[in-house]
Amino acid sequence: MVALQTVLRSNTNIARLPSGLVALFIGATSSGIGEGTLEHFAQHAPAPRIYSVARPQSAAAHEAVLASLRKSNPTTTITLITADISLVSEIDKIVAAVRQKETKLDIFVTSGGFMAFEGLDPSMSTRYYSPLRAAQLLLPLLNAALSPRILAVLAGGHEAQMNEDDLGLRDPANWSYWNAAVHAATMCTLSLERLTRRNPRLSIVHWYPGPVVTPGLAKWYKYGLTPPNQRSQDEGGTRGAFLATSDRYAVHGHGGLVPMPGGLGGVNKSGGGVFLVDADGESIDNEGVLAGYRERAVDAVVWSHTEKVWAECAARKDEL
Template sequence: MVSLQTVQQSNARLASLPKGLVALFIGATSGIGQSALQHFAQHASAPRIYSVARPATVVSHESLLNSLRQSNPTGTYNLITADVSLVSEIDKVVDAVAQKETKLDILFMSAGFMAFEGRRDTREGLDPSMSTRYYSRLYAVQRLLPLLDNAGVSSPRVVSVLAGGIEGPLNERDLDLRDPAKWSIWNSSVHATTMGTLALERLARENPRLSIVHWYPGPVATPGLAKAAQFGMSPPNPMSMEETGARALFLATNDRYAVQPGGLVSVPEGLEVAKRSGGGIFLVDPLGEETNNESLLADLRARGVDEAVWRFTQRVFATCVTHERDGLEKEPRS
């Protein structure tokens, strides 16, 4: 395990790095993402931060950003209004960043929820719990690749917070779980996790400079966990949001999780660069150690399931974008 003291010492060294790291947070209006955002704003020197909030949370999130402006006035804090349960809304996010930036150093994604009330599809025809945890995240990475490729660090970083390392079998004939008999809270979570790892691995192979971390943080004392308790889910000893945010920043900025050295903060003494999965990404447990799920993932790759997942995902992206464009064209003009 990586001790919390090591994590904190590494994070403190961010202040000595060159100014102007650019980071985008998707899912930082509460929970793990919010804590990660706060830790990044606390330690980075003159950071340029972009954060996404759906309309219902804009006021509260703007209040948080105002507090960060006061605590670190050297930073730039930009709020983007978008609902990432809709894949097409990611285009708003990308456009907002691209209008102001030529590079992106860190992409941190933690949006998501468990659909305890059952599946209620969005206007794009997708399960929103899967959209936030899989489709929108992968569409964001795909669309942001040009900015990530221009990163000022040697190895730009993508962190996806879900369940890296505990992937499970897929329903390969129904990847979106449209059959009501196949959909469940657990199955949607497994699909989002496993498809996420396979798709992120594919992007890593195509973009060898890109460092991708798929993190399983374990139980964390977030509002989401409090809601889960109402449905009988009360895991023991959840990690505090404060510690989880610190560990999240460590994953996003320490070279232990970089494919090329010299990216951000050097690897702490006594630790080595983490090992990657067979597909080329870092699958990390709650305390910062790599996990090994090759018995499952190697079989999926060998059978071409990763390519099937990616082809299916591209069709979903195309359908969502076309649906949104057609909807805009049908709107009456003033």
């Protein structure tokens, strides 16, 4: 386990990184693990240029958070992008806004999304289709950075058997909140592995943060779920900033962010090249599930399904 003190020490060294890091946060509005990660990153980074996404109904509250971040680190430039990531087509708008101003992207943190207990569900778009589309479209900017990193906050290491006949769970008979969580997490890892294989300088961390006390977790209580070992949102954000900036999670030979703290061993990547990381910052081995998917080329099936869904979303938007 990476001790919280080690994480905090590493995060203070974010201040020693070169100035002008560019970072994009999706799912970091007025609360949640993303917001904590944004806060811990923005407070230390020298003159970062940060882009943060909020849907229209959350934009005012998020602007208040951003105003306080600007106060705590006056070297920070933060731009709010208003977009609803339950619509895959809004991702193009987010990427265009960043590309208009930037020629590189150092860090992309995606932590939008929720468990949908109530039925069919934008939770698949917010947790999978939209973040993956953002990652795919952001590749040229990420590849232009010295040590690019994607931190996906979801359920790395918790991949499981999917219904391969209905990857999108479009048939209500196949849908359950649990199946939606499994499909989002498993497709996320398989697709992130595809991205890292094709972009070998890009470090990708798929993190399972464990139970973190956020509005997202509060929804679990309503359904009688009270997971043990809950961590505060501040600790979740502290650990998120560490995972987004520590060279412990760098692609071999492509460090360049915060040097790995002394006393810590390295972490393993999945067979497909992604860091699957648990709540304590350590790697999780889930090859028992993932190797079989790769051997049967299910990752390619997932990718073509994903591209089809993106194309359908774009076509529907054009019809409106």
